Amino acid sequence: MFGFHSRSRSLIPVRDMEKMEEAYTEKRPQFEEEEQQEPMTSRQRRNLTLIYLLFLAEAIMASSLSSQINILLPSATACLTMNTSFLRSILQCAYYFGSASGIVWGLVADRLGRRKVALVGLLGMSACCISMGFATNFTAFCVLRYIAGAISAAVTVSGLAMLADSTHGNSSRTKIVARLPMVAVCGQLGPLLTNTIRHYAQDHFEGIFARYPGLGGQMACSLLVLSITIAEIILLDETLPQNEKKSFGQDDEIDCEKAAFLGQQPERDSTDSQESLAISIIEALNDDAAIPRPSRISIGQMLTAPAVLILLASFSFLSLHASTFEVMLQHVGHTDTHNAGMGVPCSWLQPVLLVVKVVAALRIMHFIPYLVSRVGLLPLYRRISFVFPALYVVIPTVALAVHATGSSPILSAIVSTMAVLAKTTLAGAAHVLVLLLVMSATPDASSTGTLIGVVSISELPKALAVGLAGISYYLSYDHSMLAVNGSLWTALAVIALLGAFITKKLRETPRVGTDLPAECFVWQGMFDVESDDDEGF
Numbered sequence: 001m002f003g004f005h006s007r008s009r010s011l012i013p014v015r016d017m018e019k020m021e022e023a024y025t026e027k028r029p030q031f032e033e034e035e036q037q038e039p040m041t042s043r044q045r046r047n048l049t050l051i052y053l054l055f056l057a058e059a060i061m062a063s064s065l066s067s068q069i070n071i072l073l074p075s076a077t078a079c080l081t082m083n084t085s086f087l088r089s090i091l092q093c094a095y096y097f098g099s100a101s102g103i104v105w106g107l108v109a110d111r112l113g114r115r116k117v118a119l120v121g122l123l124g125m126s127a128c129c130i131s132m133g134f135a136t137n138f139t140a141f142c143v144l145r146y147i148a149g150a151i152s153a154a155v156t157v158s159g160l161a162m163l164a165d166s167t168h169g170n171s172s173r174t175k176i177v178a179r180l181p182m183v184a185v186c187g188q189l190g191p192l193l194t195n196t197i198r199h200y201a202q203d204h205f206e207g208i209f210a211r212y213p214g215l216g217g218q219m220a221c222s223l224l225v226l227s228i229t230i231a232e233i234i235l236l237d238e239t240l241p242q243n244e245k246k247s248f249g250q251d252d253e254i255d256c257e258k259a260a261f262l263g264q265q266p267e268r269d270s271t272d273s274q275e276s277l278a279i280s281i282i283e284a285l286n287d288d289a290a291i292p293r294p295s296r297i298s299i300g301q302m303l304t305a306p307a308v309l310i311l312l313a314s315f316s317f318l319s320l321h322a323s324t325f326e327v328m329l330q331h332v333g334h335t336d337t338h339n340a341g342m343g344v345p346c347s348w349l350q351p352v353l354l355v356v357k358v359v360a361a362l363r364i365m366h367f368i369p370y371l372v373s374r375v376g377l378l379p380l381y382r383r384i385s386f387v388f389p390a391l392y393v394v395i396p397t398v399a400l401a402v403h404a405t406g407s408s409p410i411l412s413a414i415v416s417t418m419a420v421l422a423k424t425t426l427a428g429a430a431h432v433l434v435l436l437l438v439m440s441a442t443p444d445a446s447s448t449g450t451l452i453g454v455v456s457i458s459e460l461p462k463a464l465a466v467g468l469a470g471i472s473y474y475l476s477y478d479h480s481m482l483a484v485n486g487s488l489w490t491a492l493a494v495i496a497l498l499g500a501f502i503t504k505k506l507r508e509t510p511r512v513g514t515d516l517p518a519e520c521f522v523w524q525g526m527f528d529v530e531s532d533d534d535e536g537f
Helices: 014-027 029-036 042-062 065-072 082-099 102-112 114-133 138-166 173-177 180-187 190-204 215-235 252-262 273-284 299-303 306-332 346-375 377-404 409-441 445-474 481-503
Strands: none
Touching: 042 114, 042 138, 042 180, 042 215, 082 138, 082 306, 082 445, 102 114, 102 138, 102 445, 114 138, 114 215, 138 173, 138 409, 138 445, 173 346, 173 409, 180 346, 180 409, 299 306, 299 445, 306 377, 306 409, 306 445, 306 481, 346 377, 346 409, 377 409, 377 481, 409 445
């Protein structure tokens, strides 16, 4: 990350500053390790917990899809049919399309602050939960899911921007971001509570709950989100740095130096050229100039930066094949192995997937910080990207091999579960690494939300992938299940391979001039009062 791209302005001659820098660097190493290991304060830990709650609220609302499917198709079983697959895919597609509005929320978060955007998103999510309780038809659900995706993008973008602000220059950033998959898994426990409340309301209450069967569960969802909203309103701190004017007591090194010079009463007719130059520089300085305005990088400049475009393309390909696999898993999970399925019994599928997600989140939380410190952020992401194509070839091949050898169906289910665990772990790890790359690529705090919002455009290919995968199963009556599954496995392998090759062009941070124009950054000059030529600048 290349910081704020500003050069400090000082009245000390450059030659003296070089001597001071040499003396400072001799003393710095002994304190460097202590500064990196400095523990977080109680206020910082509290704010970090509240940021995690933002992602928990978004996960609760995003995972409420299953209860809506049960309302539209009350006879739906644990295994998806073609009809339920089509409904799930379209509703999830609408949610992802709405999430692409994060590009707007990111810009607003850089202008108005992260806290305001997060609170607006939480209040909107609570209202969406209640509104979905009154929906009874497919069209209403689609519209509300789109609005919910657009509102939840405000929470996601502002939460990521807050994490970037809170962990800037912190050696524990990787560990903090690696906990997000576990937070998302905890949010998936929300539908279990909403379904329980929905069944209880239908059995013991009549009237409005009988007319709107999903209202009871959505009220529980709304109450959970609303309780988080109240906590955020009371306790959440703003993390966007504010550019306030400094008084003489705020910066002792600079302001004391200015005060000493400004306290002098130099004579205007002095013949000392160096003193005259120093006086003219001092008069040019004022409190407003000493505090630079924040750099403003527009969305257009972000979208034309090659490094940002490559990062966006890489994340889009990752989202494309990962989300397509999630849709496929609902079908190939319980499909027989001779049809390139996994052979997991239908009644086991949902519990197994929940356990797999928990185990994968735990492995990500414990191993990713260690691997990043040993291998490096970008090299690790590249290696994981090249594993996906092989994984999408191995899974159906092993399933067909197990069927050909006549092995027990239990063995096939165990092997398939291990394969799903490997894929879920790698996909979650890759997602965490992309978030770390996005945070390290932000030029400064005033552009963090904008860059995160630009990366949220990757929700569009994810929406298309989910919709097309669901439609492909819905229209597959004229084709064999083996042909449909084989085609989708092949498409996944090709998409993952293209995404892996794109990561070879990826850079960890953008470059000034090549990716982002230097004109959009704030630069300050450094003067040498003892120099008589242009080299003094």
